[in-house]
């Protein structure tokens with residue numbers, strides 16, 4: 001799972017509706033997988049990103065590349081977009097788990113695939 | 124012919140052997156690809172790369188089409204064996220082991236569109252006592268609606284079992300806020316006939332939602 005998708009993910013346990021984002025990584029193992037630089041896609045995604053959550057998540061993963069604030073010229077700043085590409089599209093979480101800050105449900109990640117299945121009492 | 128969704132739940136039916144057979148079968152692959160192209164066309168996306176959800180992505184046959192057309196995708200499937208095959212085939216999309224009937228967990232307005240190929244009929248099946256189809260559809264459509272950008276579309280190619288099933292699906296989707304309805308390509312051809320549920324997640328300001336037209340309504344192929 002790429003970090004961009006983690007930034008879109010929230011806990012979906014029934015009635016877990018507040019403080020359910022971002023899911024907190026634990027024991028995360030990362031892998032860099034090269035991908036084509038696609039500035040147009042990144043620019044389209046800028047308004048959807050929760051920047052504060054993204055920066056905090058990357059810091060927890062030991063990645064300190066992103067600026068604390070989204071640059072004002074982000075859409076035209078190629079150097080920034082390349083950095084963003086590397087961080088949110090090429091960085092994959094392969095193992096570990098994601099824990100909901102609210103209900104503490106643990107979503108395990110195995111071979112890059114998070115298990116989002118819920119138990120019967122969580123539906 | 125018995126319908127696979129009557130035989131076993133999808134994660135059992137598509138075990139290791141079936142998952143590979145399904146993916147390696149060139150006839151299935153080409154039909155899946157054709158339907159994925161059609162679903163993408165029906166999404167009516169604006170120019171440029173989009174962020175799309177593939178519900179029941181299986182081994183990534185439809186995701187491959189989204190990639191070829193320049194989009195970034197996220198896929199979910201309940202069958203681990205299918206996801207394994209997707210990974211072996213180097214699917215570019217982010218994959219989730221997930222039961223659509225338990226809802227999708229994405230922030231509001233995440234996706235520019237969603238597609239689903241040959242999956243919806245599985246959701247209507249009650250393989251366990253707890254899996255009441257109506258409640259599952261309700262949970263699925265309401266969370267999907269929220270995860271879509273305003274005015275974005277969700278296109279489901281599926282194999283409805285009967286008219287009651289179609290009605291149930293449309294009723295629940297409508298109650299969850301979706302507009303739209305059923306589109307039938309090549310309605311007069313036994314072989315080419317295909318059902319697409321075309322849903323609109325609300326309305327973009329100033330844009331009226333118009334149902335796309337079906338193919339081959341005059342009987343031509």
Ligand SMILES: [Zn+2]
Pocket residue numbers: 011012013016020100101102103104105
């Ligand atoms: Zn939670």
